[in-house]
Amino acid sequence: MGQPGAGADREAMMDMDRETRIAWLVDHARRPRHAGPLAGADVSVPGGNPGCGDLVTLHLKADPAADRVAAVTFEGTGCILSQAAASILAERVNKQQPTFAEVLDFSYEEMMDLVGRDVADSRPRCATLALGTLKAAVKAAETNRKLKAAGHTEAGIAELRRAIAAAVEGTGLVIGEGAESAARGA
Numbered sequence: 001m002g003q004p005g006a007g008a009d010r011e012a013m014m015d016m017d018r019e020t021r022i023a024w025l026v027d028h029a030r031r032p033r034h035a036g037p038l039a040g041a042d043v044s045v046p047g048g049n050p051g052c053g054d055l056v057t058l059h060l061k062a063d064p065a066a067d068r069v070a071a072v073t074f075e076g077t078g079c080i081l082s083q084a085a086a087s088i089l090a091e092r093v094n095k096q097q098p099t100f101a102e103v104l105d106f107s108y109e110e111m112m113d114l115v116g117r118d119v120a121d122s123r124p125r126c127a128t129l130a131l132g133t134l135k136a137a138v139k140a141a142e143t144n145r146k147l148k149a150a151g152h153t154e155a156g157i158a159e160l161r162r163a164i165a166a167a168v169e170g171t172g173l174v175i176g177e178g179a180e181s182a183a184r185g186a
Contacts, residue, residue, distance in 0.1 A: 025081065025084040028084035028087040032090075034094055035075065038073040041059040041060060042060060042062045044058070044060075045060075045133055045140055047132055049082060059137075068098065068099045068100065069100070072134065074130065076130075078129075079123075079126050081119065085131075089111070100138045108132075111130075144157055
């Protein structure tokens, strides 16, 4: 997410040795940052990794005056890597408050680098679940704004959310409705 200092943050994290990185990930998993519900969230989107049983729900509040994330929190269960990655991503997003476009442009490869390839390469779905869910939340917020501006109902908006969730089918991740049951079915 292309904010000033983002490259420096990534470089500092990439310079960690494996032991330090693992300690950092465990710390984020045990003491997650920005965990819990978000009062006034515009969208709450669940995402699941059925292969591991991970579940992350991202709560997003958009800046009312711009296509920008104002705040994000998460709730989740699952492996240390998925929960640490959600905490690390939430911390970064809340610090940088990226535009919707910056979130959508942030690649899964960059997320893998952020949490550490030496740890994440063996479990990429765990490492990128939060990012996939954040991208779905941004798309849901964008869609909601456009549909509300066009006079659509909440029921119509809910139907489009289901369509967004269907768009990630085949990736091994389950985003949106069905994420909780898919993750628990693992």
